[in-house]
Amino acid sequence: MSLQVARGERLAVIGPNGAGKTTLFNLLCGELRPSGGMIRIQGRDVTREDAVARARRGLSRSFQQNTLFDEVRVRDNLALAVLARRRRSWVFWRDPARDPDIAREVEDLAHRLALAEVLDQPVGTLAYGTRRQLEIALALAREPEVLMLDEPTAGMSPEETRAILALVKQLPESMTVVLIEHDLDLVFEFARRVVVLDYGRVVFDGTPEEARRSPVVREIYMGSEA
Amino acid sequence: MLRLFDPLRTLLALLLLLAGLWWARTGDYFGREILAEMAVFAIAAMGLDLLAGFPRLVSMGHGLFVGIGAYGYAVATALWGWSWPAAILLALALSALAGLLVGLATVRARDVFYIMATLAFGQMGYVWVVRSAELGGDDGLAGVPRPELAALGLDLGDSATFATLLVLLAAAVYLLLGRLLASGFGRTLVAIGQNERRVRALGIAPGPYRVAATTVSGTVAGFAGVLAAMHSMYVSPELFHWTWSGEVLTMAILGGVGSLVGPALGAAAVVWLKYAVSGWTEYWGLFLGLFLILAVWTGGQGLYGYLERLRAWLLRTLTRQEEADARGDRTGQTLRRSHRHRPGVAAGGEG
Amino acid sequence: MTAAYWLTQLLNALQYSMLLFVLSVGLTVVFGLMNFVNLAHGTFYALGAFIGWSLLRATGSFWLALVGAPLLVAAIAAVLYGAMIARMQRAGHLAQVLATLGLVFMGVEVMRIIWGDFALDFAAPPLLQGHVQLFGLVYPAYRLFVIALGLLAMVALWLLLERTALGAMVRAAVDHADMAAALGVRVDRLFFGMFCFGCALAALAGVVAAPIFSVYPGMGIEILIPTLIVVVVGGLGSLKGAVAGSLLVGFVDTFGQVLLPQLAGIVVYALLALTLLLRPQGLFPARA
Numbered sequence A: 001m002s003l004q005v006a007r008g009e010r011l012a013v014i015g016p017n018g019a020g021k022t023t024l025f026n027l028l029c030g031e032l033r034p035s036g037g038m039i040r041i042q043g044r045d046v047t048r049e050d051a052v053a054r055a056r057r058g059l060s061r062s063f064q065q066n067t068l069f070d071e072v073r074v075r076d077n078l079a080l081a082v083l084a085r086r087r088r089s090w091v092f093w094r095d096p097a098r099d100p101d102i103a104r105e106v107e108d109l110a111h112r113l114a115l116a117e118v119l120d121q122p123v124g125t126l127a128y129g130t131r132r133q134l135e136i137a138l139a140l141a142r143e144p145e146v147l148m149l150d151e152p153t154a155g156m157s158p159e160e161t162r163a164i165l166a167l168v169k170q171l172p173e174s175m176t177v178v179l180i181e182h183d184l185d186l187v188f189e190f191a192r193r194v195v196v197l198d199y200g201r202v203v204f205d206g207t208p209e210e211a212r213r214s215p216v217v218r219e220i221y222m223g224s225e226a
Numbered sequence B: 001m002l003r004l005f006d007p008l009r010t011l012l013a014l015l016l017l018l019a020g021l022w023w024a025r026t027g028d029y030f031g032r033e034i035l036a037e038m039a040v041f042a043i044a045a046m047g048l049d050l051l052a053g054f055p056r057l058v059s060m061g062h063g064l065f066v067g068i069g070a071y072g073y074a075v076a077t078a079l080w081g082w083s084w085p086a087a088i089l090l091a092l093a094l095s096a097l098a099g100l101l102v103g104l105a106t107v108r109a110r111d112v113f114y115i116m117a118t119l120a121f122g123q124m125g126y127v128w129v130v131r132s133a134e135l136g137g138d139d140g141l142a143g144v145p146r147p148e149l150a151a152l153g154l155d156l157g158d159s160a161t162f163a164t165l166l167v168l169l170a171a172a173v174y175l176l177l178g179r180l181l182a183s184g185f186g187r188t189l190v191a192i193g194q195n196e197r198r199v200r201a202l203g204i205a206p207g208p209y210r211v212a213a214t215t216v217s218g219t220v221a222g223f224a225g226v227l228a229a230m231h232s233m234y235v236s237p238e239l240f241h242w243t244w245s246g247e248v249l250t251m252a253i254l255g256g257v258g259s260l261v262g263p264a265l266g267a268a269a270v271v272w273l274k275y276a277v278s279g280w281t282e283y284w285g286l287f288l289g290l291f292l293i294l295a296v297w298t299g300g301q302g303l304y305g306y307l308e309r310l311r312a313w314l315l316r317t318l319t320r321q322e323e324a325d326a327r328g329d330r331t332g333q334t335l336r337r338s339h340r341h342r343p344g345v346a347a348g349g350e351g
Numbered sequence C: 001m002t003a004a005y006w007l008t009q010l011l012n013a014l015q016y017s018m019l020l021f022v023l024s025v026g027l028t029v030v031f032g033l034m035n036f037v038n039l040a041h042g043t044f045y046a047l048g049a050f051i052g053w054s055l056l057r058a059t060g061s062f063w064l065a066l067v068g069a070p071l072l073v074a075a076i077a078a079v080l081y082g083a084m085i086a087r088m089q090r091a092g093h094l095a096q097v098l099a100t101l102g103l104v105f106m107g108v109e110v111m112r113i114i115w116g117d118f119a120l121d122f123a124a125p126p127l128l129q130g131h132v133q134l135f136g137l138v139y140p141a142y143r144l145f146v147i148a149l150g151l152l153a154m155v156a157l158w159l160l161l162e163r164t165a166l167g168a169m170v171r172a173a174v175d176h177a178d179m180a181a182a183l184g185v186r187v188d189r190l191f192f193g194m195f196c197f198g199c200a201l202a203a204l205a206g207v208v209a210a211p212i213f214s215v216y217p218g219m220g221i222e223i224l225i226p227t228l229i230v231v232v233v234g235g236l237g238s239l240k241g242a243v244a245g246s247l248l249v250g251f252v253d254t255f256g257q258v259l260l261p262q263l264a265g266i267v268v269y270a271l272l273a274l275t276l277l278l279r280p281q282g283l284f285p286a287r288a
Helices: A021-029 A051-056 A074-086 A100-112 A128-141 A158-170 A184-190 A208-213 A215-225 B007-026 B029-052 B062-079 B084-105 B111-131 B159-181 B184-194 B196-201 B206-232 B242-255 B261-278 B284-297 B302-329 B331-350 C003-034 C041-059 C062-088 C093-115 C141-163 C165-175 C177-182 C187-213 C219-234 C239-259 C267-278
Strands: A010-014 A059-062 A146-150 A176-180 A193-198 A201-206 C131-134 C137-140
Touching (some): A010 A184, A021 A051, A021 A059, A051 A059, A059 A128, A074 A100, A074 B184, A100 A128, A128 A146, A128 A158, A158 A184, A201 A208, A208 A215, B007 B029, B007 B261, B029 B159, B029 B206, B062 B111, B062 B206, B111 C093, B111 C267, B159 B184, B159 B261, B184 B206, B196 B206, B242 B261, B242 B284, B242 B302, B242 C093, B242 C219, B261 B284, B284 C093, C003 C041, C003 C165, C003 C187, C003 C219, C041 C062, C041 C093, C041 C187, C062 C093, C062 C187, C141 C187, C141 C239, C165 C177, C165 C187, C177 C187, C187 C219, C239 C267
Parallel strands (some): A010 A176, A010 A193, A059 A146
């Protein structure tokens, strides 16, 4: 398959279960090594780089299954992400998370994702939806150039889903956002481009309007949904 | 990390320190010897906790660092006639180097592989020392001096002074490690222990942190080795043996890893039990093994975990008492409210 | 350094490799199958040697000891499985390592209580006590027997795992325990059987090693380290890994001591470090 994503794109990747959406994410983020082909970010070949290097290039992701630091507070989760971006985690003798600028950034992030109330609670004690929000907050904390969200609203209530949608819509235009999602309403409202995967191939690539009308999409995606 | 900022931890550490200092003043000679041993083990166990409790790297080879620290000091003083500060520096440098090398060699090892690899590397020193004639082989080295501190008016040959010094040094190591763990570096170590995948996704390579933590942990264990050599004024290959590593790990687990103070408490408890049991049986390993199995079976939270549970239970009981008192003041109100709620509960039950 | 000298070293390496193979294969199969880490594997090796010693003293027959000790150790393993191992299976590797480390500490003391602190002599059977003329070199017959036994075990295990229905079940359970269970394989019984079998193999290695190294309580602790190195180098959970790992460790250790005597015993750790850095999953891991 071949896929190009322009800067500032709002791309939704959809497809039935097992179509290879998460595998695509893992390949793009460097968690899986491709057996062939090439992956480029801003024209640069990153095929051989690992997840760490790609994160540093501005690729940030959320996981389909919550991948959080469960035994510490929400504040510590966010602080680590902020420290990582600012390259301040390699400090041995002080706690840079106490610096006012970093503390402020953590608070801001928490406000944006409705986490301010639970900042001092251990993540493991939070409700599922709240943890899902933290999952996205951690991806955002790196202020990425490319934000990749793997089913961010999976298992969330309708209100929580609306909140996430509102947040994603507010993201700066320069940020590229790639989204895997099952909620088609959300996809059509958010995306400017829709890619449909099936059995690891791109079977459709176009605007949401075209996707709505496309018989291929109807057959493969809606068909399997029904 | 939550445990790190818990007042319970500070309280327990203070209590242990005070008990140690009091015991050093009032205990008999034998008691002071035990106390000094407790302090040595506490330092080694806290050093191990830096790896096992935070980035969850369960090293079973800390005997290597302890042995290198002890032999480094012993060889430099007893064989080469170095002054004690130079000997300590050499011992610490050597154990730091060993920590760095083991950290580098195991940086890609996960889970069981890490445990098995550290276990194997731990035994490397033993194999080498036992066969080395210059290092005394099986017999070890005798005539290791304690530091000369007459200039400060201290006589470390005196068991009370020596035990007091060791207790204070254990407290210093505790503060030092606590400070290190509360830093940006410490935060990252904790994060690595909880979710390495997310750490990578955030753009942090865990490798250098793991290596640095192993180096620090090895140095602390080496320091424990130096103190062990001063304490018994003799070193033997047993310090290198992996059963020594296993014993330190048992202490840390039994006390409760991830709290720093837990392993110190575990060290004190295990050393005390060892001497209590030695009065009527020579088969100490039977008990050590049993404690380890029991510690694992009861959830692996250790003694410190029990203290946390005890506190939670106390808090619950106290708040319930308060609520009961509050209800007692407004009995009529409560009754009315519960009456009003009854239909709702019934409806919910049917639905 | 004559050709005969090198041939002797070669046979020594081969004999050590075979001993390591019989030991490590039990450890690695139990891990591959049950995802269970058993640090007490060396303890079963020592137990086999001690029970073999007692059997030899009681009956005077080495061959009875060679067969009887593994059977008795398997029975002990069965009891231990019911009392402890079965409920540790889902407890995670750390808990397993610690609990079986507890068994190691206890096992040494139990053996000290029963058989005492001192090394016990263990005579090779009269049939194998002499030396054999081989390509112009004289080599102890017993060590040749060890090599033959190891090769036999290797072939037998390969046939068992690759050519029988039981082996197919074991391989299926290693790859996909849930799927195998769904297809009607009694996975728990398979685990139980393989655990006891693995421990019996360790005991067999203990009896076989006894005439070479004599019998003492710490022998299990001592052999555990090279066995773990075999498993890490070869890769956990695969027969191929156990074969490759034991040959590598056996040869590197033996020839390391011959060629670099000043680094005696250390060379094998360099092999371990190198493997960990280049192939952290070992040479032939069961699951890629």
